[in-house]
Amino acid sequence: MSKISSPTDAARLSIAPMMDWTDRHCRVFHRLMSRRALLYTEMVTAPAIIHGDRHRLLDYDAAEHPLALQLGGSDPAELEVATRIAADWGYDEINLNVGCPSDRVQSGCFGAVLMKTPGLVAECVARMIEASPVEVTVKCRIGVDDQVPEDVLPAFLETMRAAGVRRIAVHARKAWLQGLSPRENRDIPPLDYPLVHRMKQDFPGLHLSINGGIASFDAVRGHLQVMDGVMVGRAAYHQPWDILGGADRLWGDTPPFGSPEQVAQAMRPYIAAHLAGGGRLHQITRHMLGLFHGMPGARGWKRTLSEGASRGGIGVYDTALRQVTQLAA
Incomplete structure (x- = not known):
């Protein structure tokens, strides 16, 4: 690094x-x-x-x-x-x-x-x-x-x-x-x-x-x-x-991650810690809606988080990420 x-x-x-x-x-x-x-x-x-x-x-x-x-x-x-x-x-x-x-x-x-x-x-x-x-x-x-x-x-x-x-x-x-x-x-x-x-x-x-x-x-x-x-x-x-x-x-450096899916996975521990401390999923994921902009599954990712993050937990995040990873597989 x-x-x-x-x-x-x-x-x-x-x-x-x-x-x-x-x-x-x-x-x-x-x-x-x-x-x-x-x-x-x-x-x-x-x-x-x-x-x-x-x-x-x-x-x-x-x-x-x-x-x-x-x-x-x-x-x-x-x-x-x-x-x-x-x-x-x-x-x-x-x-x-x-x-x-x-x-x-x-x-x-x-x-x-x-x-x-x-x-x-x-x-x-x-x-x-x-x-x-x-x-x-x-x-x-x-x-x-x-x-x-x-x-x-x-x-x-x-x-x-x-x-x-x-x-x-x-x-x-x-x-x-x-x-x-x-x-x-x-x-x-x-x-x-x-x-x-x-x-x-x-x-x-x-x-x-x-x-x-x-x-x-x-x-x-x-x-x-x-x-x-x-x-x-x-x-x-x-x-x-x-x-x-x-x-x-x-x-002249190599980027830390090779795909937005890797970024989303890397954010998961931070999100989990935030939720464990009493925070809300939406407070973080509202900034992440455009992560998969223009990519397959982007609409499902954005819709799942937009509709569920205000009242859901890490399960909503995982569901949103599957919208992208299943199409990329």
């Missing part, structure tokens, strides 16, 4: 932070398929860490490394305190969200709306860097609303570089904070991959990852001809084997 990647090395392929999706069970599942890719938590707000249940918000399985914590916030002092608290949990990276367009994020004056105040973002990350024993990174958009990305993005990257940030993931879409829902903001604003590619040429000293609409492993390889890293979101969630099954080859 290869040694665990450093965060910068691992960022060659990362799985985007996604609210309600990339929880600890999802990350354990993804880690089974790739020892090398960089995983992210869901966004956690700085006030929640300061005032909330820190163990619930920050605990994770050691097997998830390399793992980054994504923070949300716009108050430099709060972000500094949250970063100091999170340092005790041993994350490999702390990331600041400057890309989420949700209404809740806007009302808190953080996420994508921060593209309008790069000076404030610079103050935030400078305080975070001072407080963090690990690298502080940023995830951003190419602009918001009526901003001109060709002007805004280079200026934003320069401001981040001056503040001490060395690694940035860029979602290659604008965010329209008024008039589009968060879901629409993931699809409707046009992608501008060429602009992000030019940023790598213009900022060779920054480690830049590209994000947004990347839906296949071939597309990942294509972007890596230009970029330092690729961040994949929904495709990795809905078609995890397609993105992660062969991912470790990007580092």
Whole structure:
């Protein structure tokens, strides 16, 4: 087995932070398929860490490394305190969200709306860097609303570089904070991959990852001809084997498993332990519905888990897996 990647090395392929999706069970599942890719938590707000249940918000399985914590916030002092608290949990990276367009994020004056105040973002990350024993990174958009990305993005990257940030993931879409829902903001604003590619040429000293609409492993390889890293979101969630099954080859390694059936079998002890501790099957298997995407038996696997996991146990999981293995035999 290869040694665990450093965060910068691992960022060659990362799985985007996604609210309600990339929880600890999802990350354990993804880690089974790739020892090398960089995983992210869901966004956690700085006030929640300061005032909330820190163990619930920050605990994770050691097997998830390399793992980054994504923070949300716009108050430099709060972000500094949250970063100091999170340092005790041993994350490999702390990331600041400057890309989420949700209404809740806007009302808190953080996420994508921060593209309008790069000076404030610079103050935030400078305080975070001072407080963090690990690298502080940023995830951003190419602009918001009526901003001109060709002007805004280079200026934003320069401001981040001056503040001490060395690694940035860029979602290659604008965010329209008024008039589009968060879901629409993931699809409707046009992608501008060429602009992000030019940023790598213009900022060779920054480690830049590209994000947004990347839906296949071939597309990942294509972007890596230009970029330092690729961040994949929904495709990795809905078609995890397609993105992660062969991912470790990007580092010259042999993937841990040769088939999604092997991954499903490897998840079984983790699921059984979760159930024995009082957890519910659905809490894990909801992240696994797309494991057999496009393969014989995929419909039966998904249907069995969708209909039975909310009230069933390991027997439901075994039944779902037989939907696939019997057809593969």
